[in-house]
Amino acid sequence: MLGLMQDWPLLCHRIIEHAAKYHGTQEVVTRSVEGPIYRTNYAQIHARALKVSQSLQRDGIKFGDRVATIAWNTWRHLESWYGIMGIGAICHTVNPRLFPDQIAWIINHAEDRIVMVDTTFVPMVEKVADKMPSVERYVINTDRAHMPQTTLKNAISYEEWIAQSDGDFAWKDFDENTAAAMCYTSGTTGDPKGVLYSHRSNVLHALMANCRDALGTSAADTMLPVVPLFHANSWGIAFSAPSMGTKLVMPGPKLDGASVYELLDTEKVTYTAGVPTVWLMLLNHMAANNLKLPHLRMVVCGGSAMPRSMIKSFVDMGVEVRHAWGMTEMSPLGTLATLKPPFTELQGEQRLDILQTQGYPPYGVQMKITDDAGKELAWDGKTFGRLKVSGPAVSKAYFRLDTNILDEQGYFDTGDVATIDPHGYMRITDRSKDVIKSGGEWISSIDLENLAVGHPAVAEAAVIGVRHPKWDERPLLIVQLKQGQKASREDILEFMDGKIAKWWMPDDVAFVDGIPHTATGKILKTALRDQFKSYSFPNAAA
């Protein structure tokens, strides 16, 4: 027997309709690419998103066609998202930090028909435009006054483009399983893989993100997503914030500590979300200028492990920290660390111990750890295993790739190695390809990195496994010092000594001027392994 409730498909565009209707005057504030702060609201965003839909249809975009965006977090980008998805086309967010040839590869693979691009990226796109034959038109996200000279095909400024539409348009209902958005994973090996979100998965993910123990913003909050719309679905914030009527502050192209601080301060931001490198820049700027953020209540941090020293800095400022783990294939939220019973009253170091884990999943994500043969491992907080996940907002396949990515129970292998404790708190110890195998045991490179960045002179640290004649692999700690600071190999090893098992201690420390990063801000270990490929440990003869 079927239930007798209404058949109401979960569609992304209904979110912005809701925001326009019930929170129409709620502000969306942007540091524009042109420079000035621009203020609009949900009613305006909705009205202009309808014009985007009309303009796309006028240009021949149909249900299922792909439209790319190469853009910063701005109000125009948000309008484009909803305008594209509202007509059943697919919003393909392209990460502009990738190499131009990778961008061309991705756009070809997706067969994008229109590319909506910020002025910042026009010169880069021009260089590879002749390699992207599927693209029929470029919409440049600016107005006529700021329109650059460009060789891009059929280029038109966004404002002129939508001005040709009157906005007298209505979005329709369609199957909630229709594809809404796509995002390619920036794999460090092999070709990028296209993750294809559906309307249903995005809406369910937004509801998950809205839980009190997840992002949990309300209509009285102000959220600043530093995490870009092109990085893993902007952690769902472009859906979750409007669905709650939360004020949005979009940082545009300026993500340095001073610019982010200025927006957090002047817009009285209560919630913000981004990767650890962003918070490092913010904290350095605040410390150097003796600044405070009295309105800030919550910092959500994910994408890479949040160092303990960083968690402590925010906690000491009276700001709640929410360490999150996830991935593009998961829409992306997987787990978040909050203090639940019996840990709610913990203080000091014990409190940090919990906040530093990657946390436990919201309803809608299931996880398990297994050995290489797929056998489930114990949740004892010690046993490392392959982390596998399932849920309605987790990928079951990649776009145009005919490989099975699920195990027999329908779980997706995240490529991460983790422990889970009896309370369900998960700790990432490594990417499976980064874990250091020493004498048959595993050493977590992430734990060592977290510890090393706690040294006051260390700006960033990376640990890689280097071949060792006796132990197979041993950890090499690679350190970038803070500007103007000094520390020797011995200083750093002494700082780490006693805080980890003896056999986990790095065998050597190498100092570098800069640590390479991927397009999503993660440490690029392949480049470091390459850089240190002829390195051998001083004790290697042992």
Ligand code: AMP
């Ligand atoms: P992406 O799809 O680019 O968001 O990358 C996902 C990967 O980032 C995950 O599989 C993890 O390896 C890593 N990651 C994300 N969040 C965290 C975190 N909080 N701690 C450690 N690694 C993380």
